[in-house]
Amino acid sequence: MSIIVQKFGGSSVADAERLFRVAKIVTDTYSAGNSVVVVVSAQGDTTDDLIAKAAEISQNPSKRELDVLLSAGEQISMSLLAMAIEKMGFPVISLTGWQVGVQTDASHSCSKIRRIDKERLESELDKRKIVIVAGFQGINRYDDITTLGRGGSDTSAVAIAAALHADLCQIYTDVDGIYTADPRIVKDAKKLDEITYDEMLELANLGANVLHSRSVEMAKKYSVKLEVRSSFENKPGTILKEVVKVERMLIRGVTRDNNTARISLVEIPDVPGIAFKIFSILAKKNINVDIILQSIGRNNTKDISFTVAHDQKDEAIEALREVAELFKAKEITCDDSVAKVSIVGAGIETHPGIAAKMFEALADADINIKMIATSEIKISVLIDRDKAERAVQVIHDAFDF
């Protein structure tokens, strides 16, 4: 008998019909002899509706009270799913974050899970009950309700799978797996059977919004076997694990991220300490910097360019205005019509020809590269946004998926 954790997102539990579809998947898994723990998000727009209610009261509610409010959403969806499973004649119980003992740190609205007091969970599984758990929520050491932030339900599912030493943690979503490229852009994109956690982390960070990176990091840390699969079609998805079988395929996928902008400080003095000053200012404002490029000094001046999330560009420019004046930068420029296109794969480190092949594909398509960044398992380039889709296509074509 295996222990299987299944996670369903908000759109999968949005109404009565979908709840019964989920109940069917869950009870089939149970009937096959498995112990099943189900983690659910709030239904459809519930979270947005609750945030709107809060906004009517206050533009700046405390995170503690917002967590109390939002956690009601999963409490609603989990009890409704339990009712659907009851109705189908199966033993079931729903449990909130505090009932499951999802212990988090003391912070609110993006808390980290510290541990799971699995006593209640195991006791219900021992009674052969299907256990429905509210995702996204926990309690801190003061017995206050906390929430885990964006992608929190994925993290809840992985944490519970880790605590129970589950055999598999399935993330049900509206896509049927991880693809070598966005199938809406690349017609012949292929579904991957397997992918390593590290490769998935790079993909998650690069705009493939299937799994939140926190959940993948946790899965890697506790070696939780993860499967991303469709809640609409009953077929195998993509398995995430530490080591995947050796394949012809050197890279796992091509991604595009439009949420980026390039900011440059032009002609600043070529003296020590300037980069430190710039990036510590941005860090203080919680602005994440992605690719950084520093030109070679000339005439005692240099240029520093970096990319930030598109919606943080104005804040970043504002934050740097003072330092730009101080250092008598010639100007601050911002190019916000760019996109980042990346390839990800464990083969990149060991196969030096891959970068060249990617650049060649772009050159052949007459696409200019504005910036380059590499890691052991990814290569990213910054290009004009209006050429991003074509770039993904030509790179995908160049590699033998």
Next chain:
Amino acid sequence: MSIIVQKFGGSSVADAERLFRVAKIVTDTYSAGNSVVVVVSAQGDTTDDLIAKAAEISQNPSKRELDVLLSAGEQISMSLLAMAIEKMGFPVISLTGWQVGVQTDASHSCSKIRRIDKERLESELDKRKIVIVAGFQGINRYDDITTLGRGGSDTSAVAIAAALHADLCQIYTDVDGIYTADPRIVKDAKKLDEITYDEMLELANLGANVLHSRSVEMAKKYSVKLEVRSSFENKPGTILKEVVKVERMLIRGVTRDNNTARISLVEIPDVPGIAFKIFSILAKKNINVDIILQSIGRNNTKDISFTVAHDQKDEAIEALREVAELFKAKEITCDDSVAKVSIVGAGIETHPGIAAKMFEALADADINIKMIATSEIKISVLIDRDKAERAVQVIHDAFDF
């Protein structure tokens, strides 16, 4: 410094504007130097909406899961009220039933409060915080969420007031106190400054739907000083306590209850055990019998009449059909166009003229009395329903309110 518990019902917290009105009442009480605990119901139609969601899934969901679902309602309203109070610049914290430690028995959907673990409550009050508590909900010894049934938030407020030895428990509602008669029927009905718990219990059971009787019983048991007052007007309401000051006024009020029907078993044998048989059948079906009248035997037969809630009359008749046949009753009749009109007051026991005065008023108005029932502090009569409003008026006129 006094400890004051304030309870606000669903209509008082229905939207942002009303939440701020409640926040004003609460913070004024706090600013006057009091420790304040606020108990809230779910907003407006939230509970009905959640029940409708459940009904889409199952006509017969388990009470455990229904309690999980419904308790989300107070979690929403309490966090929104806390946000409103925060916004006004006061220290505040919201707590669910389990966080407050509202321990109930193991049953679901109409659980009884066993005790309140007041540690968390007292610790927050010691920090001079306004504490918002979710009414209607608790947890049982298995750490499962329970709810208290109809009028549950009133009971929560009284139980918390009892646990904290609060100086006052205020029930804010849409009326400004307890009246000598329904002001919609009797124009010169007067608001009572004070009323005893027992008198209120009779009034509560007789159709004055201001306070649920369970909360009054608990207030009496723990000597909690209760005040019923308006959440829309800032003026004193009606105080409930054990002994009220002696007044000219012998009776507290006149009430009417249309939710009644009289059932009669006509010409049944005048032998022992028949009444027992009839009422044990009804008790088994959970049908509450109110007034009972048995005719004097004649020709070895007698009639038994009794009143039940109007919506239980068909069920009662159905339940009695078999026993009526068994005893060869001539027929079962049902008069469902009746109403019960009552007077309530501690003076009834000690002033024998009161019943006569009530009956005289009815006779003068040509209203026929069909049944009579009395207790130490009340006299009820059954009359034609279409004369009930006039009966309330003439009785109210006859007594010197």
